[in-house]
Ligand SMILES: Nc1ncnc2c1ncn2[C@@H]1O[C@H](COP(=O)(O)OP(=O)(O)O)[C@@H](O)[C@H]1O
């Protein structure tokens with residue numbers, strides 16, 4: 365913010381001068397001086413204006429960044445909850461013996477951040493010159509692996525020694541053929557390139573590549589760590605987050621820091637006060653009270669009553685059956701149920717979710733689920 369302010373004073377002083385000096389006796393000279401001065405002032409003004417516009421734009425760009433980018437850790441130390449991994453990587457760097465890395469784990473746990481921090485640690489701020497970053501949105505077919513990576517690996521950055529980094533983000537999306545080609549590329553360029561392979565599912569990476577890398581697993585982040593970061597962002601951005609809102613946010617994020625920050629930003633944009641309802645509305649997740657109503661109704665109401673209640677709730681709140689199933693699953697965790705009914709229900713929740721995911725008809729699956737709840741209630745009354 366300080367820079368545009370530095371630029372502003374000269375503009376006003378040029379204006380001030382031209383106005384202030386414009387009092388000679390000769391009106392013509394005065395006019396000329398004035399117009400000259402004005403011309404200069406205008407030039408200066410325009411120049412300064414352009415400068416400050418650009419600067420303001422840059423600042424705004426930073427301001428306009430999604431919070432996940434704005435608050436992305438810059439150093440390895442700032443990557444929370446994976447101290448064992450970051451300290452091992454730090455040791456590799458200090459010893460000057462960085463192996464190829466394979467980082468895997470669920471989304472939003474810091475894999476990309478760790479690699480970018482590693483690159484910054486190795487090469488300093490101009491790290492972009494030393495890395496080739498390819499993610500799922502880039503074309504990563506077999507030709508790219510062969511040509512682009514090879515070209516990058518072969519060219520040297522001026523005045524630099526050591527190796528360069530190739531970052532393959534979301535590598536589990538690469539085709540098997542591309543992965544096989546990669547195997548050979550890794551081997552031939554090990555001298556001056558290190559590969560950082562990032563993915564969600566390690567079993568989708570061919571064993572041949574896995575065995576050439578040092579593997580690190582990024583587990584879901586504990587709520588405590590997410591809470592700390594959320595609190596930091598809340599303070600810096602001036603978010604009005606209530607206590608129940610915070611709890612809902614942490615519950616919904618399920619160890620995914622990206623989701624926590626994205627939901628927080630969306631809620632902050634949409635609501636003045638971010639409370640529980642705001643969080644559930646923003647994410648499109650059903651509110652626990654609605655879930656409770658649905659489950660209670662499925663257990664105790666008539667089949668038809670319950671069906672129409674759920675259907676109208678779905679329409680009114682725009683809920684999908686999948687969300688209701690996920691909510692019901694969480695809710696069942698919190699209530700007392702006889703063993704046999706719980707097992708029966710969990711089994712049916714699982715299979716209904718599966719059938720929905722492969723394209724099952726939502727109406728039919730809802731009635732099947734209702735039926736399952738009815739049977740579960742009957743089961744609970746039987747003595748075993
Ligand atoms: N371990 C972590 N420490 C600090 N911030 C994190 C961590 N994991 C995720 N984040 C936050 O979430 C965002 C997404 O993390 P990212 O590293 O891109 O996750 P992914 O594991 O999906 O590559 C980051 O910008 C950062 O703000």
Ligand SMILES: [Mg+2]
Nearest residue numbers: 475476533562
């Ligand atoms: Mg990533």
